[in-house]
Amino acid sequence: MKFIDLKPKHQLIGHKINARIQKVMEHGQFILGPEVREIENKLAEYTGSKHCITVSSGTDSLLIALMALGVGPGDEVITVPYTWISSAEVIALLGAMPIFVDIRSDTWNMDDTVLEAAITEKTKAIMPVSIYGQTPDMDKINQIADKYGIPVIEDAAQSFGATFKGRKSCNLSTIGSTSFFPTKPLGCYGDAGALFTNDDELAEKFRCIRVHGQGRKHHHPILGINGRMDTLQAAILLEILEVFPGEVNKRQQLGQAYSKGLAGVKGASTPIIRENHTSVYAQYTILSDRREEIQISLREKDIPSVSYYSVPLHLQPVFAHLGLKTGDFPVAEKVANECLSLPMSPYLAYEDQIRIIDIILAA
């Protein structure tokens, strides 16, 4: 069994993807070809955002967002310690300081009750992460940010397709940023990402920064990067987006079936999806103080499982200069010590899921 099996989708729509690829080969506009604008329009429509600007990855997407906000040396950006390295990496790359706030014990998203205390006059942005497919309470985070006039970037790399109060992730704050890495809920066949905003000026800056800060041809008013999404990836994503709503439904059914099957399992807890939220279960993750035993039982039956972010960011060597230590973010540390993600994809077979649940119940 694969942890995330990408093959069934290709078997289903590979012929359509091949036709799209063929079309790009024939028109030859490999950089910012017509498919790029087409997918941007469709993604904007899907999320309800005014603008979608596709980019080269979810990491570059966050980087471009911070560059557009003018983040640089001496600035602070608030994020969480329980996330993929990209969220803090991009802050440090610009010479700014990542300021961590702990996560909630139920959703493992930014704890809005400790957010305000972390704001200083140096805070240039707040970057909550919608971990494992569920957004934080973005109303609460936006309210605090608005009080201080600070923009909010939702790192929605794992939550494209999720909703909060009926609105789509990526369209819940000043900027939404996502990733189309192949194993993400909406994944393409390589690296790509996208930015979302309702702000015309920011959208223009994103477009400019992703092409080396170029305004009109050979004229560079600001610093930028080579941050474009390939036309080929846009073409592939156009087909994948067609089946995506059905995949989201399937993810939700599988997520709920896991939680039902694992309810009451000894020494473990299942993910909590809060009222007013839907999750896309980028990962289906349980917490257990018996993580290793469960993992060994699964491995004995050739079932893969993964402990993501088992070293939270404040304890990573690259951030040692921040002077943070074990005990500083107890909830993030507990989740890092106990999390275990189980096989999940919209094409996970029902029988395989039952088998996984039975093994965990018996472990």
Ligand SMILES: Cc1ncc(COP(=O)(O)O)c(C=O)c1O
């Ligand atoms: C929370 C989070 N942020 C950012 C990224 C970066 O996305 P990418 O791999 O497309 O650069 C990821 C991808 O793993 C992620 O999970």
